[in-house]
Amino acid sequence: MAIKFAERTEHLEGSAIRELLKLTQKPEVISFAGGLPAPELFPVKEMIEVSKAVLEEKGQAAMQYSTTEGDPNLRAHLAKRMNDKLNTNVTADDLLITNGSQQILDFLGKVFLDKDDIVLCESPSYLGALNAFKAYQPKFIDVPTDEDGMIMEELEKILAENENVKFIYVIPDFQNPSGRTWPLERRKKFMEIINKYEIPVAEDNPYGELRFEGEFLPSLKSMDTKGLVMFLGTLSKILCPGYRLGYLAASPEILQKFNVIKQGADLQASTISQMEMAKFFDMYDVDAHVKKIREVYGHRRTVMMDAMKEYFPEGVTWTYPNGGLFTWVILPENINATELQKEKALPRNVAFVPGAPFFPNGGGENTFRMNYSCMPDEKIIEGIKSLGEAIKEAIADAK
Amino acid sequence: MAIKFAERTEHLEGSAIRELLKLTQKPEVISFAGGLPAPELFPVKEMIEVSKAVLEEKGQAAMQYSTTEGDPNLRAHLAKRMNDKLNTNVTADDLLITNGSQQILDFLGKVFLDKDDIVLCESPSYLGALNAFKAYQPKFIDVPTDEDGMIMEELEKILAENENVKFIYVIPDFQNPSGRTWPLERRKKFMEIINKYEIPVAEDNPYGELRFEGEFLPSLKSMDTKGLVMFLGTLSKILCPGYRLGYLAASPEILQKFNVIKQGADLQASTISQMEMAKFFDMYDVDAHVKKIREVYGHRRTVMMDAMKEYFPEGVTWTYPNGGLFTWVILPENINATELQKEKALPRNVAFVPGAPFFPNGGGENTFRMNYSCMPDEKIIEGIKSLGEAIKEAIADAK
Structure with a gap:
């Protein structure tokens, strides 16, 4: 018997990252492949108090x-936090609570994309977003980038040449996978361009609060005068991912579409998880908690940067991220990162995510993504040392 | 500016039920409109112990x-429960955990439906399912039903005449909205037909365990020899809906498709909610809890049936449900339930859900759905009395 599935399922594959993560779960493997927050920083003790309080006070409702649309208290807390940190001007009514911000990526496809519509993104872009959009069968145009993120002249050229661009997906702060951040000038230029073309923008900002040094830069959402920017936030990186809570801030016209889609998709996010997270905001100092995360990740970033400088051979370059969870490594052009992983790195018990799947239209075979957030110093150093040897051997082989 | 949304969003509307629920939240309204489990039966005290245990024992992992695919312990508990209660033969590996079974309805559309593909369902069928499928722009054929559910001769005729039927969506036990249950003979005949045509079937079974009297009937899944039946289960009705946990049991080929879709949609269900529910199964007697629910709902069903018999006028008929949450009322053909609601019932502070939206291709204007699970006896009697008056007045007006 041949069951007939929808056309969209023919080209969908499981996330290369999630498959790779299974391989790297052996205890002897030092894995820089995941994007996991450091679990030792999760506020476990606090959540015991929080869950008790929620169930005792409002157990039946929880x-x-x-x-x-989501718990009014949680939305109020999140709106306030956005306004405090990002200089936006939103209220609880501008927000929809979702199952992590990944669900918003899926909904972006569902709300905007008919088959063959165009999505613009950075080159490279977040693999989880590309996979979510692919279910709606769009075409991707990945806008060239440099060390400061998306190149605005290239964006403008693409918009001038292409109709049917439904939205632009960007991660201006500590991008996944590249670790890059757009400077203020680019943000201004970007808003000029999208205001001219009136194209909706999805600003994905999971890492914005995790800045280790330098000035916070204004979010695109805070610069939006036409209701074009949809802001994707999450609690996964500042509190924990296991509760699966994210949020969308968007104009009423757009939010209404997402609300209807959310109803059909799963009615609502978990009542009790939302009430617990709101209660955490009531009871504890979230800023103090985020400060602790920033310090630990910032330190690990430095340890990784120092180790790369010491152990990586000439001809290899990488991003020095000022925040977030990732750095991005560029190998000499003739070195393939997927082969490096398979033939040189995994045999040395060290893992990363090859960069190619982050490019929706191919390319980036000589790149890979490295995570530094969930590993102690000595493991980072040991892993980078092994990886340096792996790269040196691959370069020698290629000669 | 005109933002261009996807074509699918043009005809999507918010659930009529959810909109109606807002209207009926005034404290003076006796609402039979929702489908809420009775919150006084939620195991709140137990969940305080459960959440403490999970966070203390495995807080970081939670x-x-x-x-x-979901928490292995929870899947093992659910597989065992399915086998115990439904005579199926599934393992944890046959299950995917989702955000309530509503999410499986969305994924059914995503996995199976290209635009204009055909979905078969009962007439009437669950509105939340129809809305979820509509996002994928199918055509519906609703198979005629009688008091024993789907009429198998009609099903066979439709299958003989239509190619491109992607799946059949059914609720054989205590159907939402009709309260009807398929007898054994129909189940056997149904399986014969789908085995002949080899069409996948979604068996939605949120209420199966809530049988008040009579023998449990075998699930379609337990009669499936060809891997065609996808079983949709949920914890919403036997424990609580606020944790948003459901599960799909399906053949490996089908499950793999849903797994990839789940990844792109939101990565996974809440880690902590899953671990908590598994812990509840570890620590407490779920059967004893379900027995309590059955007794309360069964009693309320009887109260409602008795009141309808006393207060509803001649010419009105309704389902006597042996389980579940709903009964279905059929008015004389010339009485419109939506108008009855607006002009006669809401002014008397009593609410129900008009039946028309449960028919994907129109019809059923003289029908409505009534819920009896979350209301004390005296409110049920008072509400039915008012509703009886409303109906009498509408019948008199129509003469």
Whole structure:
């Protein structure tokens, strides 16, 4: 028997990262492949108090169905935090609570994309977003980037030449996978361009609060005068991912579409998780908690940067990230990162994510992504040392 | 500016039920409109113990990302429960954990439906399912039903006449909205037909365990020899809906498609919610809990049936459900339930869900759905009395 599935499923594959993560779960492997927050920083003790308080005070409501748009207290906390940190001007009513920001990526496809519509993104871009969009069968145009992120002249050229661009997906702060951040000038130029073409923008900002040094830069959302920017936020990186809570801030016209889609998709995010997270904001100092995360990740970033400088051979370059979870390594052009992983790195018990899948239209075979957030210093140093040897051997082989 | 949304969003509307629920939240309204479980039966005290145990024993893991397929312990408990209650033969590996079974309805559309593909369903069928499928722009054929559910001769005729039927969506036990249950003979005949045509079937079974009297009937899944039946289960009705946990049991070929879709949609269900529910199964007697629910709902069903018999006028008929949450009322053909609601019932502070939206191709204007699970006896009697008056007045007006 041949069951007939939808056309969209023919080209969908499981995330290369999630498959790779299974390989790297052996205890002897030092894995820089994941994007996991450091679990030792999760506020476990606090959540014991929080869950007790929620269930004792409002247990029946916490276990019942609730509204699609999300818990009013949680939305109020998140709106306030956005306004404090990002200089936006949003209220609880501008927000929809979702199952992590990954769900917003899926909904972006569902709300905007008919088959063969065009999505613009950075080159490279977040693999999880590309996979989510692919279910709606769009075409991707990946806008060239440099060390400061998307190149605005290239963006403008692409917009001038292409109709049917439904939205632009960007991660201006500590991008996944590249670790790059757009400077202020680029943000201004970007907003000029999208205002001219009136194209909706999805600003994905999971890492913005995790800045180790330098000035916070204004979010695109805070510069938006036409209701074009959809802001994707998450609690996964500043609190924890296991509760699966993210949020979308968007104009009423756009938010209404997402709300209807959320209803059909799964009615609502978990009532109790939302009430617990709101209660955490009530009871504890989130800023102090985020400061602790910043310090630990910033330190690990430095340890990795120092080790790369010491152990990586000439001809290899990488991003020095000022925040977030990732750095991006560029090998000499003739070195293939997927082969490096398979033939040289995994045999040395060290893993990363090859960069090619982050390019929707091919390329980047000589690149890979490295995560530094969830590993102690000595493991980072040991892993980078092994990886340096692997790269040196690959370069020698290629000669 | 005109933002261009996807074509699919043009005809999507918010659920009529969810909109109606907002209207009926005034404290003076006796609402039979929702489908809420009775919150006084939620195991709140137990969940305080459960969440404490999970966070103390494995807090870091509970707050971290986990696998897409779902918590192994929870899946093992659910597989065992399916085999015990439904005579199926599934293992943890046959299950995918989702955000309530509503998410499986969305994924059914995503996995199977290209635009204009055909979905078969009962007439009437669950509105939340129809709305979820509509996002993928199918055509519906609703198979005629009688008091024993889907009429198999009609099903066979439709299958003989239509290619491109991608799947059949059914709720054989205590159907939402009709409260009807398919007898054994129909189940056997149904399996014969789908085995002949080899069409995948989604068996939605949120209420199966809530049988008040009579023998449990075998699930379609337990009669499936060809891997065609996808079983949709949920914890919403036997424990609580606020944690948003459902599960799909399907053949490996089908499950793999759903797994990839789940990854792109939101990575995974909440780690901590899954671990908490598994812990509840570890620590408490779920059967004893379900027995309590059955007794309360069964009693309320009887109260409603008795009141309808006393207060509803001649010419009105309704389902006597042996389980589940709903009964279905059929008015004389010339009485429109939506108008009855607006002009006669809401002014008397009583609410129900008009039946028309449960028919994907129109019809059913003289029908409505009534819920009895979350209301004390005296409110049920009072509400039915008012509703009886409303109906009498509408019948008198129509003469």
